[in-house]
Amino acid sequence: MKKFNNNGSIIIMGGGLAGLAAGYELSRAKKRVLIIEKWDDVGGLARTLEVNGFRFDTGPHRWYTKSNMVNDWMLKILGDEVIKVPRLTRIYFDNRFFFYPIKLMNALTGIGIITACRAVIDYIFARFRARLLKPHLLTMEDGYINQFGKTLYETFFKRYSEKLWGQDCKQISIDWVGQRTRGLNILTILKDTFFKSKDVVSLVDEFSYPKKGIGRLAEKLVIEIKKRGGEIITSAEVNEINVIKNKISSIGFKKNGQKTLVKGQQFISSIPIDDFVKLINPKIDKKIIHLAQKLQYRDELQVALFVKKTHITADTWIYVHPKTIPFMRVMEMDNWSDDLSPVGTTTLVFEVACNIGDNMWKKSDTEVIKMISDSYINEFKLINKNDIIGGFVHRVPKEYPVYHIGYKEDTDIIKKHLSGLSNIQLVGRNGTFRYNNMDHSVEMGLYAAWNILKNKKMYEIESINIEREYLEEKKIENIEDFSLEEND
Ligand SMILES: Cc1cc2nc3c(=O)[nH]c(=O)nc-3n(C[C@H](O)[C@H](O)[C@H](O)COP(=O)(O)OP(=O)(O)OC[C@H]3O[C@@H](n4cnc5c(N)ncnc54)[C@H](O)[C@@H]3O)c2cc1C
Numbered sequence: 001m002k003k004f005n006n007n008g009s010i011i012i013m014g015g016g017l018a019g020l021a022a023g024y025e026l027s028r029a030k031k032r033v034l035i036i037e038k039w040d041d042v043g044g045l046a047r048t049l050e051v052n053g054f055r056f057d058t059g060p061h062r063w064y065t066k067s068n069m070v071n072d073w074m075l076k077i078l079g080d081e082v083i084k085v086p087r088l089t090r091i092y093f094d095n096r097f098f099f100y101p102i103k104l105m106n107a108l109t110g111i112g113i114i115t116a117c118r119a120v121i122d123y124i125f126a127r128f129r130a131r132l133l134k135p136h137l138l139t140m141e142d143g144y145i146n147q148f149g150k151t152l153y154e155t156f157f158k159r160y161s162e163k164l165w166g167q168d169c170k171q172i173s174i175d176w177v178g179q180r181t182r183g184l185n186i187l188t189i190l191k192d193t194f195f196k197s198k199d200v201v202s203l204v205d206e207f208s209y210p211k212k213g214i215g216r217l218a219e220k221l222v223i224e225i226k227k228r229g230g231e232i233i234t235s236a237e238v239n240e241i242n243v244i245k246n247k248i249s250s251i252g253f254k255k256n257g258q259k260t261l262v263k264g265q266q267f268i269s270s271i272p273i274d275d276f277v278k279l280i281n282p283k284i285d286k287k288i289i290h291l292a293q294k295l296q297y298r299d300e301l302q303v304a305l306f307v308k309k310t311h312i313t314a315d316t317w318i319y320v321h322p323k324t325i326p327f328m329r330v331m332e333m334d335n336w337s338d339d340l341s342p343v344g345t346t347t348l349v350f351e352v353a354c355n356i357g358d359n360m361w362k363k364s365d366t367e368v369i370k371m372i373s374d375s376y377i378n379e380f381k382l383i384n385k386n387d388i389i390g391g392f393v394h395r396v397p398k399e400y401p402v403y404h405i406g407y408k409e410d411t412d413i414i415k416k417h418l419s420g421l422s423n424i425q426l427v428g429r430n431g432t433f434r435y436n437n438m439d440h441s442v443e444m445g446l447y448a449a450w451n452i453l454k455n456k457k458m459y460e461i462e463s464i465n466i467e468r469e470y471l472e473e474k475k476i477e478n479i480e481d482f483s484l485e486e487n488d
Contacts, residue, residue, distance in 0.1 A: 009034050010452060011251060011262060013238045014270035016044020017438055018428030020221040021445030022268050024077075025480075027228035029453050034262065035230070036253050038237040042222055044270075045399065045429065046438055048215025048340075051392045054306050055340040056347040058394060060317040060331040061214035062087065062207035065439035071208075073442065077220050078210050085209045085336055088314050091156065093321035100319060102156060111155055122149030138405060141169040143177030159321045163328045164353050165298060165402060173403035176435060211337045217438075236260075238271060241279045247423050268448045270428030270441070272297070272398055277414060288417045291410045295433060299361065300399040301352040303327070303372045306390040310334050310346050312382050325375055326360070327352050345389070348376070356397055365393040401433050415462070425451060427461060440465040450480045 010026055012019045015037030023033045041047065047058045062085070065071050075082060090097040099106045108116040126149040129135065137146055140161060144153040161169050210216035222232060233255065240252035250263040269276050277284065277292035317331035327350035334346035341347055350372050354360035363371070369391035377383060411433045418426065427444035429436040436444070447459035 009264055010266045010268065011036065011264035012268045012270070013251065013276075014038075014044065014428060014431065015042035015218075015232060015234065016270055016428055016441065017046055017218060017221075018270040018431065018436075018441035018445040018448075019044075019268065020218055020225065021073075021442040022427065022449040023225045023230055023232075023445075024221045025446055025449035026452065027225045027230035029449075030228070031452070033225065033230040034264070035225070035232045036236050036238055036251075036262075037232065037234045038271075040235050042232060042234065043215050043218035045396070046214050046218065048213025048219075049304070049392070049394060051304065052306070052390060053342050054304070054333075054345070054347045054390075055213045055215075056304050056333050056349050057214045057331070057336075058302055058396065059300075059349070059351055059399075060329065061209075061438065062316075063209060063214075063438060064207050065437075067439060067443060070439045070443050070446075073446065074208070074217065074439075077224070078217060081210045081212065081216055081220075082208050083211045083337060084206050085316065087205045087207055087316050088335070089317050089319070090315055091160070091319045091321060093159065097318070098156070102152075107152075107156070115151060115155065119149060119151040119155070122151045125149065137174050139170045139174055140172040140177050143174035144169070147177070159323065160319055160328065163321065163323055164400070166353060166355060167402075171405065173405050173407055175408060176403045209336055211339045213337070213340055214438075239279060240281050241276065242281050243421065246420055248421060265423065266452050267424045268445075268452075269424060269426055270431040270445075272430035273411065273414060273418075273426060273433050276426070276431070277418070285417065288414055291414050294404070294410055295407065296402040296404055297398040297430070298353050298400040298402055299356045300396045301354060301360065301368055302394040302396060303350040303352065303368055304392040304394070305348045305350070305369070305373060305376070305388050306341075306392075307346055307348060307383055308344065308387050308389055309383055310341075310344060312346065312348070325379055326371055327375070330376070350376070353400075361395070365391075368393050398430055401430055401435060403435070407433070425461060432461070434465050436465055446480070453480075 009032035012023050012033060012035045015035045019035055020042060023035050026033045045058060046061050048055050049058065063074065089100045091100045096110055098110050108119065111119065126146055130146050135142070135146065137143055141153070144157045148157070158169055165172055225232065233253070236253045236255040238251055238253045241248055242250045242252070248264070248267045250261050251267070252259055252261050274292040274295045277289055283289070311334060312332055314335065315332060316335050317329055319329055320327055329351045331349045332346055333340045333349065352360060352368070352372070373385070373388055373391070377385065415426065418424065425448040426432050427448045428441050432444065434440065443464050444461050447461045447464070450459050451457050
């Protein structure tokens with residue numbers, strides 16, 4: 001086994017935005033940093049791939065944050081690369097398009113007078129029930145019905161959610177609804193309809209975006225980290241985490257079949273928490289391993305079609321509800337930025353939710369591209385076969401953490417157990433098993449780095465991306481500056 005000459009450094013597992021944000025902050029403060037990333041490139045879930053001159057994102061990624069600190073941090077990295085993109089997102093079902101976030105008049109007129117009346121009655125009933133009975137809400141279904149009433153739930157949320165998760169909404173925890181539609185209720189929709197309110201997360205209708213694709217954030221961080229002497233190893237999978245006396249002493253990773261062992265003082269992990277638990281050596285309590293094994297994820301195929309047309313629709317992305325259509329969302333890259341596709345062309349990116357090993361996942365790339373092209377052409381009739389000049393399939397394991405009922409209790413126990421290890425911090429979306437957006441993952445990475453630099457756990461990573469954060473807006477106003485450089 002190879003040994004890595006890396007004593008005294010900080011080891012970061014996973015080169016997504018959380019790991020890179022931490023690496024950037026630490027390298028700015030002249031710390032020795034080593035980032036180990038399993039994929040052939042960094043960026044994790046927020047990448048921009050380039051194929052034959054077409055740049056396209058790994059799913060629609062709009063930058064939005066309630067934290068000025070995180071926003072300033074992002075602007076510092078990307079500078080004048082950032083543009084403002086107007087958002088148009090719609091829902092497609094029953095051969096019709098509806099605005100998303102829901103616009104009341106559009107929704108009620110679109111679903112027909114009888115369903116609309118039922119929706120209003122159901123909504124009033126749900127609100128009274130919520131106020132008077134204060135029902136115990138457990139599942140995603142409970143959450144949506146409580147917020148919107150049964151008819152709106154069945155019309156606008158149930159089908160899509162079940163397509164995304166591949167499970168009944170009764171099997172998924174209400175927490176997902178809380179995070180996803182935080183603050184979005186009929187009152188805010190009414191306000192939006194009549195007064196164009198802009199104060200709610202899901203109603204943001206313009207967002208920041210790097211004109212060369214969301215992956216620029218990761219690309220720029222890599223440049224900055226390397227400039228300061230940080231090291232990033234890609235195509236390297238962490239496959240053991242060695243513990244001595246409640247401290248991680250070293251980790252092992254595999255690259256090109258070669259195993260390497262590397263020691264470190266401090267560790268940050270953004271790799272999935274269940275993998276982390278599994279890799280600890282010597283093995284930890286079976287009960288914890290069992291809880292980790294219970295955690296589920298939804299995987300995804302992302303299918304890019306390169307098309308000899310521009311602005312096929314005006315949408316940044318469209319949610320596609322019918323189960324008969326294999327993809328659940330389609331985004332059109334030239335509605336995000338003109339700098340992503342060769343002149344006269346665009347890329348459509350389709351998301352197909354599935355589970356590793358199922359029939360969809362097992363299809364060959366050629367089969368998947370044909371299936372998606374046929375389906376899009378036949379259903380929407382906006383392009384024809386001759387317009388398509390190429391395709392590409394990106395397979396993403398562990399795209400969405402699934403909040404099974406009881407997941408919170410399970411992950412709390414796992415995290416409590418892992419908190420017994422004194423030199424590791426868990427960050428990131430799958431690292432903390434939190435439905436993070438990019439800003440949350442960045443903030444977690446920053447907190448982890450600052451904790452190391454302050455030499456104590458001052459910043460509470462677990463406080464990020466929970467309801468409380470949205471109430472205590474602008475918690476931290478300034479970026480911590482540990483930089484030893486004069487002009488950064
Ligand atoms: C389709 C989609 C759309 C999204 N849209 C938005 C949006 O509009 N706005 C927004 O703010 N956020 C959005 N997000 C969320 C955003 O992408 C994530 O929150 C963010 O990218 C997560 O970063 P991370 O570093 O926490 O995790 P990840 O990106 O998952 O990074 C973890 C890294 O660890 C690596 N890894 C795993 N196991 C190992 C191992 N054993 N050894 C070494 N490396 C390992 C992985 O390869 C990965 O690169 C979206 C996500 C998806 C999937």
